[in-house]
Amino acid sequence: MTSTPSAAPARPRARASRLRRRNTLIGWSFILPNFAGFALLTLVPVVVLFYMSLTDWNIFGTSNFIGLENFQRLFGDGSFRLSLVNTIYYTAMHVPLTIIVSLGLALLLNNRLRGVAFFRTAAFFPYITSIVAIALVWNLLFSPDFGPINEGLRFLGISEPPGWLTSPAWAMPAVVIISTWRDMGYYMVLFLAGLQTVPRELHEAARVDGANALQRFVNVTLPCLRPTMFFVTVMLTINSLKVFDLILVLTEGGPGQSTTVLSQFIYRKGFEENSFGYASAASVVLFALCLVVTIIQYVWNKKRTV
C-alpha cells in the first residue's frame, strides 16, 4: 500500500529511461558498422602507434621499450629537421594560394548562367583524377628543356626559365602549383555551399547604401562565410601537413631532399628501412603538429565569433 504513491512517479521515470536506453541502442546499432571499422582500422592502430614510438620495433621479433630515445634521435636527425621545414614551407604556400584560388572560382561560378555547371565540373575534375596520371602529365609539362611551360616562358622573353621539378629551389613551388590545381575544385565546392548562405537582402541593402563590389565582398560576403572559411582552413591545413602521395609520385622527395616532407620521411624510415619504432616517433610529432595548429585555429576562430 505504501509503495503505490512512490510507484506512480517512478513509473514515468522508469519508462523515460527505458525509452532513452532504447533510443541509444538504436543509435548505436546504426553507427556500429562504421564505428567498428573506424575503431579496428584507425583508432586501435593510432593508440598502438603511441606505444610503438617508445620502442625499437622492426616488424619482426619483439619490441624493446626504449623510452624517449627515438625522440632524442629525431631531434638530432638532420633529415627530420629538413623534412619538417619542407612540410611547413609547403603548407605556408599551399593554404593561402588554394583559399584564394578556390574562393575566387566560387565567386566567379556562383551565378545561374547557362553552362556554369560545366565549368564547376571542370574545376572539380582534377580532384578525382588519378594521381599517377597527374604526376606523369605535369612532369612532362614542367620538363625544363622540352616542356610547354618553359617554352611559353621562353616565348615571353624569359631566357633562363626555372628548372621546376628538377631544381631544388623551384621544385617545391612547382609541387604547390600542381597541388593547388588539384585541390581547388574540392574547396570551391565547399565555398559555393557557403556562399548560398549569404542572404541576398544584405547585398541589396549594401548596394543601396552605395557600397561597391569590393566593399560588399569584404563587409558582407566574408563575414557570412566565416564558418565555411574556418572549416576550409582547418581541413586544408591538416591535409597540407599530411601531404604524401602527390609528392611521392611527382618527385620522390627529390632532387636531393628539397621536397622531402614529413610523411615521406615516415614512410622511408618505416617501410624502406624497417625502423617502425623510429617512424612511429616521427608520426607522433606530425600528429602533435597538426593538433597544435588546429587548436590555434579553433581558439582564434572562437575569439572572432565572440
Add this chain to the structure above:
Amino acid sequence: MKRSIMAGAAAAGAALVLAGCSGGAGGASGGDPDTLTISGWSVSSTPEFQLLADGFEAQHEGISVEIVDYDPTEYNTLVTADLAAGSAPDIITQKEVKFVTTFQEGGQLLDVSDVEVPDDIGGAASYEIDGTTYATPYRQDSWVLYYNKALFDEAGVDYPDGSWTWDDYAQAAEELAAGTDAMGTYQHSWQSVVQGFANAQSDADILEGDYAHLAPFYERSLELQDAGAQQTFNTVSANQLTYQGEFGKQNAAMMPMGTWYVATLVSQQASGEADDFEWGIAPIPQLDETTTGTDSTPITFGDPTGFGINAGISEEKQELAKEFLAYAASEEAAVALAEIGITPALLSDAVVDAYFGAEGAPTDELSRFAVQTHETRPENPTSSRTAAIQNILLDLHTAILSGSSGVDDAIAEAEERVANEVE
C-alpha cells in the same frame, strides 16, 4: 516498423563485420606435406618461377609446387606483412638483398647452410650472415655494356673490344654523338648505374661511410651530359624515358645495363617493338688498365636473386624445401633458365651455350666473354644499415645529376648524413 528497422540494422552490422573478418589471400599451404608454395611476382611476365616449379615437379613424383603472385613494386612490404601474419608461403624468394637482414634478424628464415650448391655459383656470399647461410641464389644478373653495331659503323668508331677504360668509353660516346643523330650513350636514372660501378671497381664498401671514390664517376657523367653525348638526368626523369626504348629505338649507341636486358631486347626485336639492328655486349669499361682486356677478369656489380625458406614451415616439409633450393641452384635448372634468357647464378659452359642459343642473341666471342667471365661484386652489402645508406646515396645521386649540388658538396653532405642518421 521500428522492429524491422532494428532487425535490418543489426543484420547489416553483422554482415559488415563478417565481411571484414573473412577474405585475405593466404599463401601458406598449411599442413599439406606434398605442396610447396613459393612467393613470386608478375608470374605472367616472369616465366622463371613456373619454369623452376615445373622442373622440380618433374623430378619429384606426387609433389606439386604453387606460386603465390605478389605485386612486384610492393613485393617486400607484402611478403613482410604475410610473414608477420604467419600466412607467408613456404619458400620466400629474396628479391632484394637489402631485405635479407630484415627477414633474418626477425627470425623468419631457416638456416640452410646444409643445402648443397655448386662451388662456383655466384652471389652465395650475399646470403651468408655471421657464417650461417639463410638463402641460396639461383639467378645473378651482372652489368655489361650494350652497343649498337650499326651506329658504330655509321660514326666510324671501333667496336668495344673488352679493353676499354672509362676514359675510352667517354671518348667513344662523344665521337658517336658527333658522328650520328643519336646520343653516344644512355645512362638510366637509377643510382646503381653510376654508384654500382664506382663501388665495385673502387673496391669500396658503402657501409664505411666514405664516398670520395664516387667523385670521378659523377664528374664523368656530368661531362658527358654537358658535351651532349648523353641525355640529361633531368630529361630522363621528367620525360620518364625507358632504357628499353632508348636503346631499342636506336636513340643511343651504347648503354650500360644488366644482363636481364638481353632476353627483353631479343623478344622486342622479334615482336617489332624495338628496331632491327645488330648489337653486341662488351664487358663494362674498367677503372684502369689492370682489369681490362680479355685476358683479365673485368669487375662489375650485380646482386643475386635467391630462395630462402620460411622458418615457420612444418618439420616434415623442411627437407622438401631444401631440396627445392638445391634444385634451383643446380646446373640442370641453370640451363633451363638460360634457355629462356635468364642469367643464372651458375655460369658453366653448358649454361652459357644455352643462354646464347636463343635466336636473335649476339653470337660473337666478346658477348660470350662479357656474360661468362666477370667478377661480380655485390651492389648491396648484406647489412641492416644498407637500406638507410642507399636512401642517402639516392639523394646524393639526384642532387648531383640534376645540377642542384656540386659533386664534392653532395659527397660531403652524404658522408655527414650517414655518420649522423644511420645507426
